[in-house]
Amino acid sequence: MRVGVVVFPGSNCDRDVHHVLMDTGHEPAYVWHEHAIPDNIEALILPGGFSYGDRLRAGAIASHSPIMRHVRYMAREGMPILGICNGFQILAEGGLLPGVLLHNDTARFTCRWTRIRYGGAKTPFTIPLRNGDAIPIPVANGEGRYHADPDTIRHMEENSQVVFRYTENINGSAGDIAGVCNIDGNVLGLMPHPERAAEYDTNPYDHRPARSIFKSLGDM
Amino acid sequence: MLDSEMSHLRQSLGREPTETETAIISAEWSEHCSYKSSREHLRILPRDAPYVISDKGLDSGVIDVGGGYVVTAHIESHNHPSAVEPYGGAATGVGGIIRDIMSAGTRPICILDGLRFGDIEADRHAAWLLRGAVRGISDYGNCLGIPTIGGETGFDPSYSKYTLVDVAAVGFGIRERLIHNTAGPGDHIVLLGGPTGYDGVGGAQFASERMDEEDRSAVQIPDPFMEKMVMEAILKLRPYIKALKDLGGGGLACAASETADALGVGIAIDTDAVHTRDNNMTPPQIMASESQERMLAIVDDTGLAHIREVCGRFRVPHSIIGVVNDTGTLTVRHHGTVVAELPASLAAHAPPLRWPSKPPTPGEDHTTIPDQNDYTHTLERMLGGADCASRNWIYSQYDHEVGIRTVSRPGQDASVLRLDNGKYLAVSMCGSPRHCHLNPYHGTMGCFEEACRNVRCAGATPVAMLDHLQFGSPEDPQIFWSFLQSVRALADYSKHTGIPCIGGKVSLYNETDTGPIKPSPVILVLGLADQNFRRRPIRDGDALYIIGVTKNETGGSSYHHHTGTGGGTCPRVDMVSSTSNGVAASSLAGLGTIHDCSRGGLAVAASRMCITSDMGCTIDLDAIPGDVPHPGVALFAESHSRYLVSIPYNHTKEAAHTLGEAGVPHARIGTYGGASIRFEAGATPVCNVMVDKAHNTWSESLERMIHHG
Numbered sequence: 001m002r003v004g005v006v007v008f009p010g011s012n013c014d015r016d017v018h019h020v021l022m023d024t025g026h027e028p029a030y031v032w033h034e035h036a037i038p039d040n041i042e043a044l045i046l047p048g049g050f051s052y053g054d055r056l057r058a059g060a061i062a063s064h065s066p067i068m069r070h071v072r073y074m075a076r077e078g079m080p081i082l083g084i085c086n087g088f089q090i091l092a093e094g095g096l097l098p099g100v101l102l103h104n105d106t107a108r109f110t111c112r113w114t115r116i117r118y119g120g121a122k123t124p125f126t127i128p129l130r131n132g133d134a135i136p137i138p139v140a141n142g143e144g145r146y147h148a149d150p151d152t153i154r155h156m157e158e159n160s161q162v163v164f165r166y167t168e169n170i171n172g173s174a175g176d177i178a179g180v181c182n183i184d185g186n187v188l189g190l191m192p193h194p195e196r197a198a199e200y201d202t203n204p205y206d207h208r209p210a211r212s213i214f215k216s217l218g219d220m
Numbered sequence: 221m222l223d224s225e226m227s228h229l230r231q232s233l234g235r236e237p238t239e240t241e242t243a244i245i246s247a248e249w250s251e252h253c254s255y256k257s258s259r260e261h262l263r264i265l266p267r268d269a270p271y272v273i274s275d276k277g278l279d280s281g282v283i284d285v286g287g288g289y290v291v292t293a294h295i296e297s298h299n300h301p302s303a304v305e306p307y308g309g310a311a312t313g314v315g316g317i318i319r320d321i322m323s324a325g326t327r328p329i330c331i332l333d334g335l336r337f338g339d340i341e342a343d344r345h346a347a348w349l350l351r352g353a354v355r356g357i358s359d360y361g362n363c364l365g366i367p368t369i370g371g372e373t374g375f376d377p378s379y380s381k382y383t384l385v386d387v388a389a390v391g392f393g394i395r396e397r398l399i400h401n402t403a404g405p406g407d408h409i410v411l412l413g414g415p416t417g418y419d420g421v422g423g424a425q426f427a428s429e430r431m432d433e434e435d436r437s438a439v440q441i442p443d444p445f446m447e448k449m450v451m452e453a454i455l456k457l458r459p460y461i462k463a464l465k466d467l468g469g470g471g472l473a474c475a476a477s478e479t480a481d482a483l484g485v486g487i488a489i490d491t492d493a494v495h496t497r498d499n500n501m502t503p504p505q506i507m508a509s510e511s512q513e514r515m516l517a518i519v520d521d522t523g524l525a526h527i528r529e530v531c532g533r534f535r536v537p538h539s540i541i542g543v544v545n546d547t548g549t550l551t552v553r554h555h556g557t558v559v560a561e562l563p564a565s566l567a568a569h570a571p572p573l574r575w576p577s578k579p580p581t582p583g584e585d586h587t588t589i590p591d592q593n594d595y596t597h598t599l600e601r602m603l604g605g606a607d608c609a610s611r612n613w614i615y616s617q618y619d620h621e622v623g624i625r626t627v628s629r630p631g632q633d634a635s636v637l638r639l640d641n642g643k644y645l646a647v648s649m650c651g652s653p654r655h656c657h658l659n660p661y662h663g664t665m666g667c668f669e670e671a672c673r674n675v676r677c678a679g680a681t682p683v684a685m686l687d688h689l690q691f692g693s694p695e696d697p698q699i700f701w702s703f704l705q706s707v708r709a710l711a712d713y714s715k716h717t718g719i720p721c722i723g724g725k726v727s728l729y730n731e732t733d734t735g736p737i738k739p740s741p742v743i744l745v746l747g748l749a750d751q752n753f754r755r756r757p758i759r760d761g762d763a764l765y766i767i768g769v770t771k772n773e774t775g776g777s778s779y780h781h782h783t784g785t786g787g788g789t790c791p792r793v794d795m796v797s798s799t800s801n802g803v804a805a806s807s808l809a810g811l812g813t814i815h816d817c818s819r820g821g822l823a824v825a826a827s828r829m830c831i832t833s834d835m836g837c838t839i840d841l842d843a844i845p846g847d848v849p850h851p852g853v854a855l856f857a858e859s860h861s862r863y864l865v866s867i868p869y870n871h872t873k874e875a876a877h878t879l880g881e882a883g884v885p886h887a888r889i890g891t892y893g894g895a896s897i898r899f900e901a902g903a904t905p906v907c908n909v910m911v912d913k914a915h916n917t918w919s920e921s922l923e924r925m926i927h928h929g
Contacts, residue, residue, distance in 0.1 A: 009534065010366025010448055016624040032533075047654040048622075050363040053445025109358050111619045195622045201638050201752055204420070204629075 001217045004031040004041040006087075007070070008048040008062045012049030013084065015197060020195040022043075023133040024214040043080040043124070043217055044071065045059060046087030048140075048193060058101065059089030068094050080124035080217060081187045085141055088179075088189030097180055097189045098156060099148035101141075105172030109142040113205070116164040116178045116192055123185045125162060127219040128212040135213075136205035137192040144191045146173040146180070160185055164190065221246050228571050232563075239662070240552055243504030244567060247470035248477055250729055257694040263703060263722040264711040271683070272720050277401035279320040279466055279481035281722025283684050284395060285748060287641030288800035292391035293662075294320040295686045295744050296468075299725045301440065302385040306352030309362040310385045311442035312512050317389040319365060319466035322451055325393030325399035325458045329475035329625055330637055331361050333371040333387050334650045334688075334742045338380035340606045340925045346375070347926050349383045350614075352659040356442070357387070358617040363444035364451065367626055368618035370635035371649050375606040378590060378738045382730065386688050388649060388744045392639060401463040403483045403518045403544045410527055410836070412538035413450045413514035417497035420471070420510025430693060430731045446513040446536075453534040454515065460523035467514040473507040473567075475516045475540075475549045480564035486547030487564070491554045493541045505552040512875040518544060533871065577704055578697035583658045587773050587787035589852035595899070595907040598782065604926060605907075607778040608820040613923040617872050633816045638752065642910035646747040648674035652819075655739035655858075658667035659790035660705035660739045665777065667743045668713045669793045669860050673816045674849050675747030676802040679809025685714060686744040687724040688763035692736025694728050700740040703728075710743075716795045718870070719745070753809040758833035764826065764890035766817070767879065768801045768862030770846035773854050778820045779856035784817040793860045797884065805884035809872050811878075814895055817862035823907065824856040825864050826890070827897050831915045833866075836894035841901045845885040851901040866892070 003026050007014045014030060020121075028085040031037055034192035037044070051062035052103035062068075062188055068090075075081055083144070091097045104110055113136060120131035153175060156162050164179035179190035197203045221229075229237055237245065251257060267274065273282040273290065280294035298313030312616070314331060335353055338346035350373075358603045361368045366389070401437055419439040423888060453637040454464070463483060465475045466853040472489070480487040491503045498820070521528055532540045548569055552560035602608050603657070615630035627644060628636035634646040641702075650671040656663030671680040692699045714721055716772070730737045774780060775788025805814050817825040830837050841854040867875040872888070879921055899907040 010363070010445055011449075012622055016622070019624060048363055050445065050448070053363060053443075053448070055445070109362055109617050109619070111621060112616050135733070138621045140621055142362075193621065196624055199629050202621075204754065205736050 001042050002029065002040050003217065004029055004037055004044045004134055005046060006031050006033060006046045006067060008033045008051035008065060009051050010051040010053055011047050013047035013193065016195045017047045019190040020161045020214055023199065024211060025070065025218060031066045031067065032059050035073065037070045044074065047130060048085030048087060048091055048124050051086055051090065052167050059086055060092065062096035070073045075182065077186050077188050079182065081199050082104040082125055083189045084193055084195065085191055088191055089143065091189050097182055098152050100145055102145040103126045103143050104145050110171065111138065111140040112140045113138045114170050114192065115167040118164060119162050119165040120183065121160040121181055123188045124220055125188050125213050125216045126163065127216040132152060133209055135209040136203060137197040137210050139170065139192045141191060144179040148174060154182050156180060163188060221249060225249055225446045225571060233568050238559055240503040240507060241562055243508045244473040244477065244562060245562060247473045247508050248567050249570035250470065251297040253470045253474050253499065254635050255726055256570040256573045256795045257575060257728060260572055261707050262332060264707060265801045266711065267720050267722065268716065271722040272722055273510040277463060277479065277645050278902065279323045281684065281686060282324060282392065283399065283722060285639060285641060285643060285797045288395050289394045289399060289641045290326065290393055291645060292321050292324045293388065293686055293744065293746060294386040294723050295386060296725050297384060297386045297688060297690060299384050299727060299730055302353055302374060303382045306349045306383060308440065309377055310353040310356030312440045313385050314357055314360040314410050315442060315447050315512050315683065316466065316468045317387045317449065318366065318447065321389045321391035322454050323399065323466050323515065325397055326393035326508055327455055328366045329392045329623055330390050331368040331387060332506040332647060332744065333357055333368065333385065334649050334651055335373045336379050336384035336740065337375050339377045340375045345381060347811045350926060353383060354383050354614050354617055360442055360444045362619045365622050367620045367622050368739060369620045369626055369637065370647060372651060373611055373614060374651060374653065376653055376738060380734055384690055384740055386742050391648060392798040397458055399461055399464050401483060403463050403485045404809060405544055405546045407462060407518050407520055407544040408524050409487060409489065409542035409544065410517045410519060410538055411494060411514060411515060411541045412531055412536055414446045414511055415429065415495045415537060416506055416509045417499045417511045418505065418509065420634040421505055422510050430729050430745060440510050440512045443513055444678055448514060449536050451532045453530050453536045456530045457526055460526040460890045461517050461519055462523065463518040465516045467516060469510065471508055471510045477564050477567035478552050479516065481568035482621055483821055484548065486545040486549045487542055488545055488551040490543035493539050493554060495537050495539045503552060503559045507552065527727065537861055538783055551807065557641045561696065574696045575700045575732045576697045577701035579603050579701050580698040584775055584789050585787040587785060588772055589779055589856055591852055593906060595855055596851060596909055599827065599907050600908050600917060602778055602782055602820050602824060602912050603827055604921035605782055608782060609921040610825050610919045611922065612919060616652065628678060633677040633898050634676050635808065638887065644680065644749040644752050646678040646749060647744065648679035649742060649744045651740055651742040653740045654781065655790050656706065656741060658776045659736040661703040661709045661788045662710040662792050664706040664741045665713050665793045666791055666860055667741055668710060669798055670816065671743045671745035671819050672802060673863065675745050676806040677814040677816050678749060679751065679753040679806050680747030680749035682719050682747045684722045684746045687717050688742040690727045690730050690737065690740040691731055692729065692731040699736060704706050705722045706739060706741050713793065717799060726827060730760050755813050756868065758813065758835050758866045758892055759868065760835065762892045763872045763888050764839065764892065765875060765886055766844060766862060766866045766889050767884055767886045769859065769860065769885050770822065770847055770854055770857050771857055771859045772847055772849050772857065774853060774857050798861045800882065801861040801884050804879055805865060808875060810866050812865050812867040815864045817864055818858055820854040821858050823899065827914050829866060829898045830911050831918055834911060835892050836896045836898065836911050837890045837892045838894065838898045839890035840901065841899055841906065843887045843889045845887050851906045855907060857898060
């Protein structure tokens with residue numbers, strides 16, 4: 001699939017996502033945040049990093065980038081869109097996904113391996129996964145604590161929008177939520193980094209579950 | 221500047237230097253920039269190997285790693301600034317080293333940091349410095365998207381009110397895309413990056429003196445986002461840049477004069493063209509400012525057009541501040557008037573200083589670990605002590621995964637990155653000031669060997685070394701003697717093993733009103749492996765082997781430190797068995813899990829293996845090869861060239877065969893199983909620690925010390 005990797009000033013994981021997309025048989029293309037999304041792009045990934053140096057709030061400035069107008073349009077059109085880490089923060093700041101990402105309850109940047117469990121929500125990125133599957137995956141963020149008010153969370157649960165939960169309380173996230181999707185299921189935000197867990201060399205546990213998130217696009 | 225230097229300058233110019241010239245020379249001839257006390261002595265370090273690429277004007281060491289790829293590496297420190305303002309000092313330390321890697325035209329792929337503080341268990345100021353430095357490195361490195369994959373942290377009262385922040389970085393790139401540093405008349409001098417401000421004016425001189433007062437204005441202000449934009453712009457511009465230089469210590473003054481000298485050209489700079497934070501800056505301030513995130517590029521007309529386009533896209537401020545000519549002179553103009561006109565070779569070569577050296581009164585004696593029959597409490601204390609406790613609190617704040625090259629993570633002996641040519645790069649950074657204090661020659665060689673050992677543990681072969689030599693004032697003959705001993709040890713080990721020194725740094729005058737630091741060389745070793753040797757889980761019944769000889773040399777050990785014992789003998793590296801033991805250990809990387817035996821000795825090393833695998837082990841101290849008068853020495857001596865290897869129970873024959881063929885001293889000393897780490901002598905337990913208890917004290921104590929003291 002032709003997947004656009006959106007590059008903001010300060011994106012750090014664009015090259016990593018590009019590498020894994022190539023490795024999983026896709027045709028990735030970088031899309032600079034000031035440019036339009038090329039017509040032939042079939043899915044988008046907003047990679048992690050420190051867009052605009054995380055000034056103001058993580059993702060706050062990038063969510064006003066010129067490209068976000070197009071991203072919003074594509075989201076409504078049903079294009080598969082995945083935001084990873086800072087990409088998730090940008091999507092949340094831009095209102096494409098419910099909730100916000102706050103400073104970790106440790107008040108520190110935290111980089112470590114953990115596991116997330118798939119909750120069965122249907123998205124274009126989770127087709128090969130089965131409800132209850134655990135995915136070994138690293139997190140690396142300072143503002144990764146998912147927060148939404150209890151009504152919103154209940155709503156999300158009813159609509160199958162909570163896609164992944166941590167198997168442990170790693171940062172104080174509400175309901176240990178690690179990843180959520182929009183109501184239509186085509187836009188997914190994920191705080192941990194699947195692209196860092198998708199190869200034998202980089203994943204000391206089992207790289208196949210995280211890899212299936214990228215392979216999933218080919219199964220559509 | 222010294223009086224003798226001022227008169228040398230006057231004599232060379234044949235006139236009084238101008239104010240701007242004095243500012244340029246003061247920065248360039250500072251110890252920090254000129255190596256005037258050390259340069260001559262560093263010549264004995266072997267620098268050549270068939271794969272070493274040494275081009276003029278390179279800010280980093282470069283090796284060819286095959287398949288058309290190169291690895292670059294550099295090491296630096298930011299000690300004085302970090303001691304005053306740990307956050308900014310450590311952050312800008314990272315920034316500087318990254319620009320050195322970029323200036324070769326390679327992309328930085330990892331950062332390592334070596335940190336030293338006062339006694340964290342008692343000294344609250346040390347805890348404050350540690351928190352600040354770690355946060356500085358974390359905020360800066362994470363924002364750049366470069367993984368901080370390793371390093372080391374040590375504590376000693378000789379660093380009280382002070383800190384050592386050593387930062388190393390490694391880059392990776394295509395050999396053909398290296399920036400080769402050439403320049404010709406008519407080329408443009410472009411300054412790109414953040415605006416030049418008052419911060420850091422005089423920083424190089426500040427770093428070249430004993431630290432008596434807190435001069436905060438000499439500390440630079442970090443802006444990692446600007447650095448990231450500069451980095452991406454530079455990497456895009458790589459094919460169009462003829463020469464590239466980082467603006468570090470001594471700012472524009474040093475970058476311009478060193479570039480002109482190295483490339484054999486003249487450079488004319490117009491200070492009015494420099495983009496500044498303040499319009500009222502004077503030429504001496506502009507030349508000596510150490511504002512961060514700036515680089516000097518030399519380009520031709522075509523290159524200039526590309527710079528404008530790419531810097532525009534990345535919003536990187538830049539100005540065309542001068543031209544290259546063939547005069548061999550650094551000329552500075554301000555409002556149309558020449559304010560400095562210095563021969564570049566004069567500016568770039570400070571007159572060397574010669575200091576007397578004198579051996580100190582012998583520090584070594586025959587003190588050793590006392591014999592006792594219960595070492596359990598000692599081992600528990602050591603596992604939870606500042607020397608040996610887990611550094612997880614530190615490295616979990618560093619993104620060590622970004623870039624998806626990280627194969628072996630911080631907390632292992634060596635960190636390992638995959639390269640694009642199918643090979644794996646292992647890196648390790650080591651220092652051991654207590655050993656170096658006791659005997660700078662053997663202590664320094666030990667640091668070099670330990671870094672090599674760590675690389676061997678990952679199944680890699682050491683291929684290059686970088687040294688960072690940190691001492692007090694060279695004007696003290698005993699300190700200068702220690703420095704010379706250190707350099708000699710590095711040269712000797714390098715010659716013997718054929719591992720070249722591809723870069724390094726000297727930092728002198730590391731002292732406060734409480735005195736000088738202990739001699740603190742920090743050694744970085746790079747190794748290459750053809751394979752990713754993953755750590756194997758250890759199972760019940762697996763065997764534990766030791767390779768190497770344990771000797772009664774316990775001076776400077778963690779045990780002595782814990783028990784407040786001075787003296788003793790510094791461990792000696794036996795150069796012959798160093799290589800053979802290392803090669804033998806490395807050859808088992810595909811079979812088992814290898815762990816270096818160093819700080820805390822066998823007892824701590826074996827405990828670490830048990831903790832990591834959540835499995836007990838029973839170890840027979842009588843089986844250990846060597847000269848061990850009693851179990852205490854076997855447990856805690858820090859003899860070099862030793863490795864612990866866990867071998868799956870069904871592969872012990874293969875392992876024994878391999879080690880027998882290699883002809884290295886070795887023994888099977890233990891069997892995994894049970895819930896405790898148990899050391900026996902003559903079938904009697906002399907030390908017995910529960911794995912879960914060891915795990916808790918080892919993993920949680922550093923955080924407790926940092927927060928609660």
